[in-house]
Amino acid sequence: MTVLKEAGLEKVNDDIFYAEAFEDVIRRTSGYLEAGYPIHFTGPSGVGKTSLALYIAKKRKRPVMLMHGNHELSNKDLIGSYTGYSSKKVIDNYIHSVYKKDEKVSETWKNGRLLEAVKNGYTLVYDEFTRSKPSTNNLFLSILEEGILPLYGTKHSQPFIKVHPEFSVLFTSNPEEYAGVYQTQEALLDRLITIPLQPLGQSEEAVIVSKKTGIDETEAKNVTAFVSRLRESCKKKGNEGPSLRASIMIALLAAKADLPIKGDNEEFQQLVMDIVWYQVRKAFEKETDSKVQNVILSECKKI
Numbered sequence: 001m002t003v004l005k006e007a008g009l010e011k012v013n014d015d016i017f018y019a020e021a022f023e024d025v026i027r028r029t030s031g032y033l034e035a036g037y038p039i040h041f042t043g044p045s046g047v048g049k050t051s052l053a054l055y056i057a058k059k060r061k062r063p064v065m066l067m068h069g070n071h072e073l074s075n076k077d078l079i080g081s082y083t084g085y086s087s088k089k090v091i092d093n094y095i096h097s098v099y100k101k102d103e104k105v106s107e108t109w110k111n112g113r114l115l116e117a118v119k120n121g122y123t124l125v126y127d128e129f130t131r132s133k134p135s136t137n138n139l140f141l142s143i144l145e146e147g148i149l150p151l152y153g154t155k156h157s158q159p160f161i162k163v164h165p166e167f168s169v170l171f172t173s174n175p176e177e178y179a180g181v182y183q184t185q186e187a188l189l190d191r192l193i194t195i196p197l198q199p200l201g202q203s204e205e206a207v208i209v210s211k212k213t214g215i216d217e218t219e220a221k222n223v224t225a226f227v228s229r230l231r232e233s234c235k236k237k238g239n240e241g242p243s244l245r246a247s248i249m250i251a252l253l254a255a256k257a258d259l260p261i262k263g264d265n266e267e268f269q270q271l272v273m274d275i276v277w278y279q280v281r282k283a284f285e286k287e288t289d290s291k292v293q294n295v296i297l298s299e300c301k302k303i
């Protein structure tokens with residue numbers, strides 16, 4: 001769990017740049033959130049779902065909590081649990097002929113992440129929520145429908161807590177065919193406004209790459225155009241191919257190693273090969289390794 005504001009991690013969000021192609025999505029989703037509806041961004045890896053969710057969350061001017069889906073996430077993590085015992089001993093020996101000892105032992109309760117967010121009206125970004133078990137995510141049904149968080153199995157005398165009126169949530173997920181992703185219960189999906197996101201255009205990706213890595217925008221465009229051409233070839237084979245992440249890695253590593261972003265530079269060729277190989281190999285699974293290398297190299301040489 002990360003409460004960005006409290007952890008002094010607001011920089012995480014300052015590092016997110018506004019992309020014009022998302023302007024309309026930002027406007028629509030901000031309106032839905034203000035009206036009290038949860039948002040769900042879905043799309044392939046690396047299109048910028050988490051970044052966009054964080055960007056929109058930050059605009060709400062409420063503390064932002066980032067939570068990552070995981071198959072080990074449990075109700076204890078979300079609601080809270082007793083973490084042990086604490087004891088308090090008072091010894092009164094003021095009058096030395098009188099000795100009084102008062103000892104109290106009590107269980108120590110620690111609030112879970114969701115309970116904190118719900119109680120204090122945070123904006124929750126629940127990243128890759130379909131990586132948690134559907135049974136864990138059931139808690140969201142009560143939150144979104146009845147406006148309560150049930151305190152199941154916690155020995156609390158109070159059966160639930162009411163959701164703060166400012167609480168809101170943005171979910172992100174990868175498509176169901178991705179490894180490690182659970183199928184989500186229809187009842188939950190039915191309560192979310194699901195918006196599919198597609199990769200940004202190469203010019204918009206270039207702006208992000210340039211701002212994030214410090215390389216010149218024309219060079220960044222050469223990198224994103226290269227990655228984008230490979231992505232198109234992979235798509236024809238039914239695979240997503242390399243994402244914006246690959247462009248950021250190429251630009252960063254080239255800058256660090258002081259490599260020119262030039263397709264005929266052998267060291268640069270090796271760098272891009274290392275970065276995009278896995279994704280391209282997956283798409284061209286029926287081809288030989290040397291054919292895959294040729295696909296990458298011939299696109300690289302166009303830089």
Ligand SMILES: Nc1ncnc2c1ncn2[C@@H]1O[C@H](COP(=O)(O)OP(=O)(O)OP(=O)(O)O)[C@@H](O)[C@H]1O
Pocket residue numbers: 015016017018019043044045046047048049050051052128172173174208212244245248
């Ligand atoms: N608008 C943006 N501003 C700055 N960086 C961005 C932006 N969009 C994407 N990125 C960067 O691109 C990479 C992928 O973005 P992000 O993690 O948001 O994608 P995602 O769709 O959530 O991916 P995944 O499904 O793999 O989690 C990250 O390194 C992120 O920092």
